[in-house]
Amino acid sequence: MxxxxxxxxxxxxxxxxxxxxxxxxxxxxxxxxxxxxxxxxxxxxxxxxxxxxxxxxxxxxxxxxxxxxxxxxxxxxxxxxxxxxxxxxxxxxxxxxxxxxxxxxxxxxxxxxxxxxxxxxxxxxxxxxxxxxxxxxxxxxxxxxxxxxxxxxxxxxxxxxxxxxxxxxxxxxxxxxxxxxxxxxxxxxxxxxxxxxxxxxxxxxxxxxxxxxxxxxxxxxxxxxxxxxxxxxxxxxxxxxxxxGVLLPEPDLTEKIALALRHLQMQVEKNGEQIGVREMRKHLAWYLKGVRGAAELRNRIMRAKTQTEIVQILQPLR
Ligand SMILES: Cc1cc2nc3c(=O)[nH]c(=O)nc-3n(C[C@H](O)[C@H](O)[C@H](O)COP(=O)(O)O)c2cc1C
Missing domain, CATH: 3.20.20.70 (Aldolase class I)
Structure with missing residues (x-):
């Protein structure tokens, strides 16, 4: 191509x-x-x-x-x-x-x-x-x-x-x-x-x-x-x-959370914590799609203001 x-x-x-x-x-x-x-x-x-x-x-x-x-x-x-x-x-x-x-x-x-x-x-x-x-x-x-x-x-x-x-x-x-x-x-x-x-x-x-x-x-x-x-x-x-011609497996939850947290880190480095956390809310909701208890996790993420708060919400899932 x-x-x-x-x-x-x-x-x-x-x-x-x-x-x-x-x-x-x-x-x-x-x-x-x-x-x-x-x-x-x-x-x-x-x-x-x-x-x-x-x-x-x-x-x-x-x-x-x-x-x-x-x-x-x-x-x-x-x-x-x-x-x-x-x-x-x-x-x-x-x-x-x-x-x-x-x-x-x-x-x-x-x-x-x-x-x-x-x-x-x-x-x-x-x-x-x-x-x-x-x-x-x-x-x-x-x-x-x-x-x-x-x-x-x-x-x-x-x-x-x-x-x-x-x-x-x-x-x-x-x-x-x-x-x-x-x-x-x-x-x-x-x-x-x-x-x-x-x-x-x-x-x-x-x-x-x-x-x-x-x-x-x-x-x-x-x-x-x-x-x-x-x-x-x-x-x-x-x-x-x-x-x-081979279908790789979908990522497991550990892999998803690890990437979500790294994505958050990249956002915060680029845009600062306030904007970075705000920008990440939608992405985090998407990463959590299909995860058990996602609705409650999403609610907590939407209220979170700092990177530490989000890490505290997601870390236990790893
Ligand atoms: C949130 C969002 C933002 C988009 N922004 C652009 C854009 O800036 N420029 C563009 O050409 N298409 C944009 N699109 C259209 C996508 O590039 C794509 O053409 C469209 O989503 C169809 O593909 P899909 O059915 O696989 O989602 C956007 C789509 C979405 C969902």
Whole structure:
């Protein structure tokens, strides 16, 4: 699997996830064997107006490579300037968001609103590829805006024509948000139409799902998202399953708690105790999914304010 000049070591990627896939989480994903990770989406306009604050989201460490910075916006010129600023951080690629369904974003013509305007997509990708000639530019899109306007193939062709080096397809429309089942047939249709690599995304919950998506759609790589929340082992198990055909066991409770506590430590080191503990609450709730007494543990975690308190809650489970 290769995106422009960038060679990936396997076919398992971590999706960009705002509010979730931050630097510590991405480092864990890379440790688990992920071939490529992405930053949370960064506003191109934000980079121009308040560069220091906006570019904070784009920061990454060497332990997260290879990494793509994901940009969102709708003005080709602003996107080009934003991409140039991101390129100075020396990521491995720049990705353009054509999928965010949030009202605040689409109301400005950004994110998944761009699915309704393939010509605009062409202009944006063109402007960005011309602004960052040293890095591959990719896009991440949805199936379409709604069931009445399924146009992923058209948008993907526009992106390819404009110089994109890979396309990721989430098999849901904007109207679906994150509900309903992802339609993998649209991923197959995009793959058939394009010459650049296609990355399949949507409803990958088990290692077997990844193999099924690869076989069913012919896509070149898979991108895991919600399946990895509280379960980064899914990455390692998927890589192993695809390469060896063997299903590794799920982690036991001791392993889960050990990683949850290390994740907490990484968060606190990066963001300080107050923010780190707050950021970890959702992750800890996800790590505890399926654990006996999880509801009570979650309640205590939601009230905890310090790292020590959380260690005291989780340590007895090891
Ligand atoms: C909390 C959360 C945040 C997300 N943030 C982004 C984002 O910043 N950029 C993006 O392209 N997609 C984002 N997504 C979409 C995912 O990358 C992915 O396309 C989607 O979750 C479908 O995959 P899944 O069904 O396996 O979860 C986000 C999804 C979730 C759940």
């Amino acid at each position: 290769q995106i422009g000049e960038l060679r990936l070591k396997n076919k398992v990627l971590l999706a960009p996830m705002a509010g979730v896939a931050d630097s510590p989480f991405r480092q864990i994903a890379v440790e688990m064997g992920c071939a490529l990770v992405y930053t949370e989406m960064v506003s191109a306009k934000g980079i121009i107006c308040a560069p220091e604050q906006s570019l904070k989201i784009a920061h990454f460490t060497a332990a997260e490579r290879p990494i793509g910075i994901q940009l969102f916006g709708s003005d080709p010129g602003v996107m080009a300037d934003g991409a140039a600023a991101c390129a100075r951080l020396q990521p491995d690629l720049i990705d353009i968001n054509l999928g965010c369904p949030v009202k605040k974003v689409v109301s400005k013509g950004e994110g998944s609103a761009l699915m309704r305007d393939p010509q605009k997509v062409y202009k944006i990708v063109r402007a960005v590829t011309q602004a960052v000639t040293t890095l591959p530019v990719t896009v991440k899109m949805r199936k379409g805006w709604d069931e009445g306007s399924i146009n992923a193939v058209e948008v993907a062709l526009a992106a390819q024509e404009a110089g994109a080096k890979a396309v990721a397809v989430h098999g849901r429309t904007r109207s679906q948000g994150y509900s309903g089942q992802a339609d993998w047939t649209i991923i197959g249709a995009v793959k058939e139409a394009l010459t650049i690599p296609v990355i399949g995304n949507g409803d990958l919950w088990q290692p077997q799902d990844a193999l099924q998506m690869l076989e069913q759609t012919g896509c070149d790589a898979v991108m895991l998202a919600r399946g990895v929340l509280g379960n980064p082992w899914l990455i390692r198990r998927t890589v192993y399953y695809l390469e060896e």
